[in-house]
Amino acid sequence: MSFSADWLALREPYDSRARDPSVLAAVFAFLREKSAPVRIVDLACGTGSTLRALAPDLSRAQTWRLVDNNLSLLARASEMKPPEGVSFSTIPIDIGYDLEAALDGPLDLVTTSALLDLVSETWLERLVTEIVARQIPIYAALSYDGRVEAGPSHRHDAAIVEAVNLHQRGDKGFGPALGPAAARNAIARFQSLGYSVVNGSADWLFDSADREIQTEIFLGWAIAARECGDLPLASIVEWLTFRRDEIAAGRSSLRVGHTDFFAAPIASR
Numbered sequence: 001m002s003f004s005a006d007w008l009a010l011r012e013p014y015d016s017r018a019r020d021p022s023v024l025a026a027v028f029a030f031l032r033e034k035s036a037p038v039r040i041v042d043l044a045c046g047t048g049s050t051l052r053a054l055a056p057d058l059s060r061a062q063t064w065r066l067v068d069n070n071l072s073l074l075a076r077a078s079e080m081k082p083p084e085g086v087s088f089s090t091i092p093i094d095i096g097y098d099l100e101a102a103l104d105g106p107l108d109l110v111t112t113s114a115l116l117d118l119v120s121e122t123w124l125e126r127l128v129t130e131i132v133a134r135q136i137p138i139y140a141a142l143s144y145d146g147r148v149e150a151g152p153s154h155r156h157d158a159a160i161v162e163a164v165n166l167h168q169r170g171d172k173g174f175g176p177a178l179g180p181a182a183a184r185n186a187i188a189r190f191q192s193l194g195y196s197v198v199n200g201s202a203d204w205l206f207d208s209a210d211r212e213i214q215t216e217i218f219l220g221w222a223i224a225a226r227e228c229g230d231l232p233l234a235s236i237v238e239w240l241t242f243r244r245d246e247i248a249a250g251r252s253s254l255r256v257g258h259t260d261f262f263a264a265p266i267a268s269r
């Protein structure tokens with residue numbers, strides 16, 4: 001599955017606003033106790049949005065390793081001008097195959113954003129095992145969790161969301177994806193292995209002014225519904241036309257549920 005830099009740039013300000021402050025506070029409190037520079041690896045970094053979200057407020061010297069398998073996104077990330085005291089390198093790794101290489105060497109924190117809903121249960125189990133074996137924490141932000149509220153409502157909303165959530169469980173390069181169940185599954189796994197978890201909602205909230213991103217999301221959902229689910233094409237077109245008309249009329253709002261969590265070995269907190 002490929003993600004465009006344009007899409008990542010469009011969503012980044014909404015992601016940044018959505019990140020749960022109590023989860024971020026737990027990450028910062030943990031890192032304050034570590035000697036500088038703190039060493040962080042960001043899995044599936046895209047163009048580097050997690051570094052941009054965290055680095056300015058960390059107020060410590062930091063060394064980031066940014067990992068992705070998309071060379072064009074990594075090239076964008078490498079053009080970043082980080083805040084003072086922050087250094088980073090970009091590393092091309094397919095974490096589906098070589099997760100261990102991404103986590104190699106001493107680390108204080110693993111981060112990831114908008115990744116876990118793409119991965120399979122088998123790969124998640126591997127990630128949890130690798131992290132717990134190293135007794136390091138993870139900050140996993142912005143996993144889609146299946147909750148959607150669109151306004152004004154339409155008679156096909158429920159069927160479209162059901163199809164989207166089914167589509168989310170398709171293979172995104174890691175085997176059948178956990179989709180909306182990912183964050184819940186990951187949190188339960190870390191807790192069962194003696195980690196303590198701080199979690200919270202990190203929902204996208206779009207109002208009538210957020211036309212471009214709502215247009216993109218609704219189009220993506222119509223395409224997903226065409227590929228999955230039982231709605232006939234005519235019903236999908238009716239729904240998409242309604243959603244576009246509402247956006248154009250300045251009446252559209254949307255909440256898309258995401259979950260953030262910070263999981264750390266109990267002894268380290």
Ligand SMILES: C[S@@+](CC[C@H](N)C(=O)[O-])C[C@H]1O[C@@H](n2cnc3c(N)ncnc32)[C@H](O)[C@@H]1O
Pocket residue numbers: 001003008043044045046047048049050067068069070073093094095096097112113114115173
């Ligand atoms: C939804 S984007 C999120 C990007 C970034 N974390 C952010 O929040 O903007 C998912 C990212 O996962 C990366 N990705 C997907 N499969 C991957 C794999 N097998 N190995 C490494 N990165 C992968 C994509 O290239 C993309 O950058």
